[in-house]
Amino acid sequence: MVGTKMAELKPQHFLWRMEGRVAVIQLDRPERKNPLTFESYAELRDTFRDLVYADDVDVVVFVPNGGNFCSGGDVHDIIGPLVEMDMKGLLAFTRMTGDFVKAMLNCGKPIISAVDGVAVGAGAIITMASDIRLATPQAKTAFLFTRVGLAGCDMGACAMLPRIIGQGRAAELLYTGRSMSAEEGERWGYFNRLIPAETLEAEALKLAQQIASGPTFAHGITKTQLNQEWSMGLDQAIEAEAQAQAICMQTQDFSRAYHAFVGKQRPVFEGN
Secondary structure, eight states, rough: TBBBBBBTTTOOOEEEETTTTTTEEOOGGGGGGBOOOOOHHHHHHHHHHHTTTTOOOOOOEEOOOTTSOOOOBBBBIHHHHHHHHHHHHHHHHHHHHHHHHHHHHHHSSEEEEEEEEEEEEEEHHHHHTEEEEEEOOEEEEEOGGGGGTOSSSSTHHHHHHHHHHHHHHHHHHHOOOOOHHHHHHHHHHTEEEEEGGGGHHHHHHHHHHHHHHHHHHHHHHHHHHHHHHHSSHHHHHHHHHHHHHHHEEESSSHHHHHHHTTTTOOOOOOOO
């Protein structure tokens, strides 16, 4: 798997294109606000697992389609069949959806979600598991699991959402299932910033290209530390960062940055 090329990926259940070294993903059922199915869940999980080894992708961007991001699990294709499943089948499904989030967290690439319209249920989880979130003023984000008779603790929500917006705010959203407005999301630190719908995708790609032009090997280290330090004590975290930074100091990008600074030039990073 080392050195996998993913630019020519042709997924069956979502749209994929490359903008330079930025991979752009769109869910592709705009007439139903882009719900997920068993098949799209699995294909997204496998794609993000493969991204660990991709040497032609540096950043991933999720963008909306038809004015909406994602309406969560499809009522007919997912929720209906789940009602009929036994415990073994149900646990296989919930583990699979959790594995999708794990794959996003462990893919080694920064992920940006650009949110317009609805991002609810598993769609909200995709935004939560991203590193950076941009949104339009019309975006509505809801962790609506309680509204279908389920717990709010889905796909890592009880672990991750409080770290982003705080325990009390997360508890309210997870207990009530209500929509978080874009203004609330920005004020609470969920969204990095709000952007008009007509420029949302362009701004997301601009940010992605900016990140992709940086020291991408080091970005992978940053993503790893951001995730792993959740379960570390402070002493462990400081030691882990000391080791991580020492590794980065052996890269050519570190040397390139030094020589560019000395020469009063802008460094050109190559991700090695």
